[in-house]
Amino acid sequence: MKNEQYPINGVESGEAWRLFKIMGEFVEGMDTLKDISRAVSIFGSARTDPESAYYKTAEKTAALFAEQGFAVITGGGGGVMEAANKGAGEAGGTSVGLNILLPSEQTPNPYADIRQEFKYFFIRKVMFIKHSKAVIIIPGGFGTLDEAFEVMTLIQTKRIRPVPVIFMGSDYWRGLIDWVKQKLVGERMISPENLDIIQMIDEPEKVVQAVADFYG
16 A cells, blocks of 8 residues: 555654654764764865865874874765865774765765765764864865854854864965954954854964864
């Protein structure tokens, strides 16, 4: 017999059953990452070419964190994510890729030794935040901005513990940070002290040191 969907209080039954898929994805993610206790998340564009300076920056930064005993978590795709997973793995560290299932563009890179695929963006972001002692933002697009501002919002509203949020690539990010200062602070959309959440550092060695300094 064909399985028909019937409205439940105005919601299709298929929508209600989706809650079990969401719960299952949370359980899978938590089980996959259960042994990850000290990690950094590195965000950036999937479209970054391997010859670009951003790719090389991500690779070196991840390698330095791996050498300090940090697992490196990325979105599991190409570009900056691939570079970070590659750098961590080649430095002997734990390289984690949390891939998102998309109709196009996002293909898992081969450098993550711990992998998990997600259908739901919000569950994937919970996994990033739950396990990260620091968040590194390397140039990217809408997805990178979404991840960066989600973390900053959660810190601002005290929904998570403060962690270093470091933007790498000052030439790329300076206009955005200046806009935040001029518009968001200037028009009192955020408090001046909220700027303390953000750091902008270009050199991989200084990024790793900033995280070490944060935790004393």
